[in-house]
Amino acid sequence: MTLLPFFEWCEATLLGQAIRGSLWLFPVIESVHLVAFAVLGGTVLLVNLRILGAPLFSEPVRRLARDVRLWQSGSLAVALASGSLLFLSEPRKLYYSGPFWVKMTCLALAILFTFTVHRKLTLADDGQVRLPRKLAALVSIALWGGVAWGGRWIGFSG
Amino acid sequence: MSLLPFCKWLSETPWSVALHESLWAYPLVESTHVWSLALFFGFTVLMDLRLLGLSMRSVPASQVVRRLRPWMIAGFCLMVVTGLLLFYAIPVRTYQSVFFRLKLMLIALAGGNVFLFQSGVWRRVADWDFDPVPPKAARWAGALSLLLWISVLFAGRMIAYNWFDCDRQPQTAIVNWAAGCPVATVEPE
Numbered sequence: 001m002t003l004l005p006f007f008e009w010c011e012a013t014l015l016g017q018a019i020r021g022s023l024w025l026f027p028v029i030e031s032v033h034l035v036a037f038a039v040l041g042g043t044v045l046l047v048n049l050r051i052l053g054a055p056l057f058s059e060p061v062r063r064l065a066r067d068v069r070l071w072q073s074g075s076l077a078v079a080l081a082s083g084s085l086l087f088l089s090e091p092r093k094l095y096y097s098g099p100f101w102v103k104m105t106c107l108a109l110a111i112l113f114t115f116t117v118h119r120k121l122t123l124a125d126d127g128q129v130r131l132p133r134k135l136a137a138l139v140s141i142a143l144w145g146g147v148a149w150g151g152r153w154i155g156f157s158g
Numbered sequence: 159m160s161l162l163p164f165c166k167w168l169s170e171t172p173w174s175v176a177l178h179e180s181l182w183a184y185p186l187v188e189s190t191h192v193w194s195l196a197l198f199f200g201f202t203v204l205m206d207l208r209l210l211g212l213s214m215r216s217v218p219a220s221q222v223v224r225r226l227r228p229w230m231i232a233g234f235c236l237m238v239v240t241g242l243l244l245f246y247a248i249p250v251r252t253y254q255s256v257f258f259r260l261k262l263m264l265i266a267l268a269g270g271n272v273f274l275f276q277s278g279v280w281r282r283v284a285d286w287d288f289d290p291v292p293p294k295a296a297r298w299a300g301a302l303s304l305l306l307w308i309s310v311l312f313a314g315r316m317i318a319y320n321w322f323d324c325d326r327q328p329q330t331a332i333v334n335w336a337a338g339c340p341v342a343t344v345e346p347e
Contacts, residue, residue, distance in 0.1 A: 023321070031315045034195065035308055041193075042200015049229075056225050059217055067214045071207065148196070152189045 007091040019089035029085050036079035037148065043072040044144050047122060048137040061133070065122040076111075097157050103150025110143035160338065165249040177247040184247055191240040195311070198233030201226045202307055209300030211291030218287045219296070223280075252317065254324045254337045261313035268306040275299035 010016055019025045047065050050056045057064055087094060094100040118140050121133045168174055177183055207213035208222040245252050252258050279286075279295035286292050292300075322329060324339035334341050 027316055027319055028312075031312045034192070034315060035199075035311055038195040038199040038311070039203050040200075041196025042204055045196060045200065046204060056229075057217060057221065063216070064214075067216070068204065071204070071213055148193055149189075152192055156185050 007095045010091040016088035033082040036075045039075035043068045051137040099150045099153035106146030165253040168249040187243045194236040201230045206300040206304045209296045215290035220283045256322045256336045257313045257316040264310045271302045
């Protein structure tokens with residue numbers, strides 16, 4: 001079974017055609033996607049660097065994580081929505097793009113990891129889980145880094 | 159006065175040509191420029207949100223600003239260095255890009271906003287440090303910063319598109335003026 005028919009169906013949707021046919025829509029959606037990426041990346045870095053011991057905030061990890069959670073989930077939602085629109089405009093090209101599949105794999109793993117293991121460890125009591133939490137921070141940076149790498153390289157693999 | 163001759167000279171230097179034509183260096187510099195956004199832009203947004211009273215309300219405002227600042231400065235330096243390299247690789251077209259010119263002006267405005275904030279309400283931070291929602295002047299600084307940096311990002315992204323490039327004539331007079339295109343007056347047929 002292959003996903004190609006689904007991708008072709010996406011390409012034929014009205015929304016996909018509208019974005020493809022417009023001069024401005026793609027760049028504007030792309031910029032929104034970039035803003036969301038930067039905010040999401042900022043929150044991911046903030047929490048993980050704090051876990052790894054960077055002199056960021058004196059408040060406990062769990063409180064910091066809770067403080068930025070809304071903005072992390074919010075920017076992720078915007079990134080997913082704008083990313084889906086970008087996808088709809090050129091699915092067939094993406095189907096044959098290696099970096100796209102790297103990005104999607106990393107993205108699925110990153111979301112899964114963030115909302116299960118990472119969340120559980122960041123919200124645990126400080127001092128109890130130092131080492132596992134540091135490992136989780138490294139895994140989180142690696143996975144989100146893979147998403148950013150794949151995303152950037154889609155543009156070069158045209 | 160025009161910087162065009164300087165940009166032309168710059169574009170003919172061997173290193174500029176090498177960077178422009180390189181298979182790996184240019185994409186790597188460009189990617190680093192984009193990835194640095196997470197550090198610089200992401201942290202700036204978090205700081206602005208604190209100034210707006212929308213995030214990290216329980217952390218003193220001065221702590222958010224002071225602790226985030228070195229990371230933001232590091233991110234900014236990374237953006238400036240990679241940005242200069244990107245300009246160095248494609249000097250003439252970038253110099254004549256309306257979006258690049260707009261971006262520089264917006265960055266200058268954002269810098270002015272930082273200056274006003276530092277010399278104004280920030281000096282009295284001791285009075286409002288623990289307020290979950292900072293005073294109006296600080297909220298204005300945060301909102302302006304958000305708006306200006308988002309605009310910088312949009313303008314930066316648009317540099318990649320050639321809609322208003324000088325070598326795509328005819329353009330409207332205002333575009334040619336804004337981009338500084340050296341257009342000969344068109345003779346009527």
